[in-house]
Amino acid sequence: MAEKKFFLTTPIFYPNANLHLGHAYTTVLSDIVVRYHRLQKERVYFLTGADENTQKIVIAAREAGKPPQKFLDARVEGFKKLFADLNISYNQFIRTSDKEVHWPGAQKLWQKLAEAGDIYKKEYEGLYCVGHEAFLTSKELINGKCPEHGTSPERIKEENYFFRLSKYTSEIKKRIEFGELRVIPETRKNEILSLLEEGLQDVSFSRPKTASSIGIPVPDDDSQVMYVWCDALSNYITALGYGRDEKLFAEFWPADVHVIGKDILRFHAAIWPGMLLSAGLPLPKTLFVHGFITSGGKKMSKTLGNVIDPTELLQEYGTDAVRYYLARHVSPFEDGDITHEGFKSIYNGDLANGLGNLASRVMTLAQTHLPGPVKVEFVPYPKEFTDALEKFEVNRATDYVWGRIGELDKKITETEPFKLIKTDPEKGKSLISDLVRELAAVDLLLEPILPGTSKKIIEAIIANKKPENLFPRKE
Numbered sequence: 001m002a003e004k005k006f007f008l009t010t011p012i013f014y015p016n017a018n019l020h021l022g023h024a025y026t027t028v029l030s031d032i033v034v035r036y037h038r039l040q041k042e043r044v045y046f047l048t049g050a051d052e053n054t055q056k057i058v059i060a061a062r063e064a065g066k067p068p069q070k071f072l073d074a075r076v077e078g079f080k081k082l083f084a085d086l087n088i089s090y091n092q093f094i095r096t097s098d099k100e101v102h103w104p105g106a107q108k109l110w111q112k113l114a115e116a117g118d119i120y121k122k123e124y125e126g127l128y129c130v131g132h133e134a135f136l137t138s139k140e141l142i143n144g145k146c147p148e149h150g151t152s153p154e155r156i157k158e159e160n161y162f163f164r165l166s167k168y169t170s171e172i173k174k175r176i177e178f179g180e181l182r183v184i185p186e187t188r189k190n191e192i193l194s195l196l197e198e199g200l201q202d203v204s205f206s207r208p209k210t211a212s213s214i215g216i217p218v219p220d221d222d223s224q225v226m227y228v229w230c231d232a233l234s235n236y237i238t239a240l241g242y243g244r245d246e247k248l249f250a251e252f253w254p255a256d257v258h259v260i261g262k263d264i265l266r267f268h269a270a271i272w273p274g275m276l277l278s279a280g281l282p283l284p285k286t287l288f289v290h291g292f293i294t295s296g297g298k299k300m301s302k303t304l305g306n307v308i309d310p311t312e313l314l315q316e317y318g319t320d321a322v323r324y325y326l327a328r329h330v331s332p333f334e335d336g337d338i339t340h341e342g343f344k345s346i347y348n349g350d351l352a353n354g355l356g357n358l359a360s361r362v363m364t365l366a367q368t369h370l371p372g373p374v375k376v377e378f379v380p381y382p383k384e385f386t387d388a389l390e391k392f393e394v395n396r397a398t399d400y401v402w403g404r405i406g407e408l409d410k411k412i413t414e415t416e417p418f419k420l421i422k423t424d425p426e427k428g429k430s431l432i433s434d435l436v437r438e439l440a441a442v443d444l445l446l447e448p449i450l451p452g453t454s455k456k457i458i459e460a461i462i463a464n465k466k467p468e469n470l471f472p473r474k475e
């Protein structure tokens with residue numbers, strides 16, 4: 001049988017600001033899942049990137065006193081640096097400003113929608129929120145302001161192209177209801193189904209081109225540029241060569257999973273399937289929708305000054321400490337809170353005293369008492385662990401690993417190998433060899449979650465030597 005393919009995407013992030021811990025969460029969760037699928041010997045493609053053709057960039061670049069493209073390049077370098085520091089194993093980083101990689105496919109997709117009769121011109125008046133990059137209804141405003149961004153939307157009256165999304169309401173609803181397009185978790189599925197119940201409105205899909213606007217020209221009409229969400233969503237197929245060189249597209253589309261946050265569910269579960277249906281393309285198999293990380297009980301925001309910068313945590317604690325925290329202590333389904341104090345106490349408890357101490361205890365015993373390295377064998381992953389990862393529940397998978405760490409710690413305390421080795425050296429050695437084998441089995445489970453640490457531990461086992469201090473205690 002041909003090996004299974006697995007195509008996973010993250011959202012493409014806006015480079016108007018630096019990435020914060022929320023963006024890191026989406027990306028680390030995705031990375032753990034793809035690493036697991038690679039270890040299952042599947043053919044994996046992992047896509048991430050930057051969403052650049054947005055009005056936010058024009059504004060941010062102007063504030064920074066830089067030309068937009070220079071501004072974008074610097075920000076994208078920052079994204080890539082962060083992803084390298086988080087050990088993110090993406091196959092491709094797409095930039096929607098890339099005229100060779102992204103634009104031909106975005107324009108081809110537009111043409112498909114037009115050929116299907118789903119694009120039409122209309123005079124439109126509405127309230128546009130740049131923060132959302134979307135029109136809001138007056139019902140959504142509080143005191144005339146967008147409740148999420150705290151800004152007054154612009155009243156815009158212009159002629160735009162519209163996408164006939166309303167036409168696809170019942171088809172999308174059916175696909176989601178019957179699980180052909182799975183929306184996980186159930187609460188998000190219900191949320192989108194009730195939205196579909198009300199019926200979808202057609203959406204404005206272009207904006208008039210102005211002197212300062214950036215964006216992909218609408219095919220056959222240079223006076224308009226594509227609406228940023230129409231442009232951005234198409235990245236999931238243009239990255240694979242749609243409209244350019246369709247080899248990867250044929251191999252990997254449809255996506256096995258789009259990982260997204262709850263804020264962009266509507267775009268991914270309504271507009272995107274609508275576009276694909278209109279173009280006659282298969283729908284993604286799964287949308288995995290995670291909750292939000294809050295800081296001190298509040299949404300992270302520049303104005304509140306409570307944004308948690310992953311770079312600071314990485315400098316202080318290292319790559320795998322940040323991966324560990326995000327993997328285990330943030331629930332993928334609910335909003336989760338993080339504070340600096342909480343991070344430190346978990347670091348000391350679970351990593352310094354937990355995993356780090358265990359690896360050091362076992363390998364000190366092995367180095368002192370065994371004549372050479374213990375031969376370790378591959379142990380298949382237990383079902384509890386694979387089940388959790390198949391469902392994207394990296395927190396449960398990590399709980400399982402820490403359960404095993406606790407058991408191994410307990411076994412050392414109960415069997416007292418440091419005493420046994422004196423009273424009965426043969427039995428003592430055999431016990432220590434067992435402990436090394438069990439450490440190796442735990443280490444294998446760590447590979448997708450903490451790849452750097454996992455490598456250090458297996459190298460120590462192979463060399464029969466105590467590893468360097470993996471997680472120094474923080475006072």
Ligand code: ME8
Nearest residue numbers: 011012013014022023026051232233260261292293
């Ligand atoms: O929406 N907690 O980009 P974006 C958890 N460009 N995750 C969070 C988060 C938080 N507090 N804040 C952000 C866009 N995220 C569009 C997407 S896709 C075709 C276009 C994560 O930079 C989460 O994944 O605003 C959320 O969906 C995404 O960042 C939004 O990133």
